[in-house]
Amino acid sequence: MENSELRKAGLKVTLPRVKILQILESSEQHHMSAEDVFKTLMETGEDVGLATVYRVLTQFETAGLVERHNFDGGHSVFELDRGDHHDHMVCVDTGDVLEFHSDEIERLQEEIAKKHGYELTGHSLVLYVRKKR
Numbered sequence: 001m002e003n004s005e006l007r008k009a010g011l012k013v014t015l016p017r018v019k020i021l022q023i024l025e026s027s028e029q030h031h032m033s034a035e036d037v038f039k040t041l042m043e044t045g046e047d048v049g050l051a052t053v054y055r056v057l058t059q060f061e062t063a064g065l066v067e068r069h070n071f072d073g074g075h076s077v078f079e080l081d082r083g084d085h086h087d088h089m090v091c092v093d094t095g096d097v098l099e100f101h102s103d104e105i106e107r108l109q110e111e112i113a114k115k116h117g118y119e120l121t122g123h124s125l126v127l128y129v130r131k132k133r
Contacts, residue, residue: 009063016048020056024066024080031069031077031097071097071126087125098129 003013011017023040024032032040038053057078060066066078071090077097087105089098105125113120 005065009060009065011059011063016052017056017059019046019048020053021060021065024078030079030099032079033075033077035075037078069097069124069126072128087127089127089129092128092130 003018005021006013006017019041020037023037027040029036034050034053034057037057038048038050041048041053057066057068061068061078064081067081068076068078069088070076071088084101085106086099086101089100090096091098109123109125110120
């Protein structure tokens with residue numbers, strides 16, 4: 001599966017690319033930093049350097065395989081682009097990232113853009129949250 005995804009994205013199939021794509025696809029964590037990917041590679045005994053991980057993730061982003069998110073106060077995290085739009089909540093205490101989708105929020109954003117004479121072409125919504133005490 002990974003090989004065809006890489007080819008479809010116009011990327012040559014290399015061992016580091018295949019390994020990194022496998023990690024992103026199999027991880028329970030949907031949002032991984034380059035360091036997270038690197039740590040997982042190290043734990044599985046793969047000899048792929050951190051610079052290579054960064055380079056491959058950037059290539060994946062350019063090819064549309066992954067999305068990069070830069071949440072405030074944190075580093076970049078990457079998630080596979082599965083084609084389903086969703087927004088994010090980031091817990092300010094733990095750094096946990098939660099995904100959600102709201103048809104109402106999507107509709108309101110369209111209305112707001114239209115009201116101002118624009119057509120919405122995309123958006124990124126991040127809510128910063130804290131567990132209620």
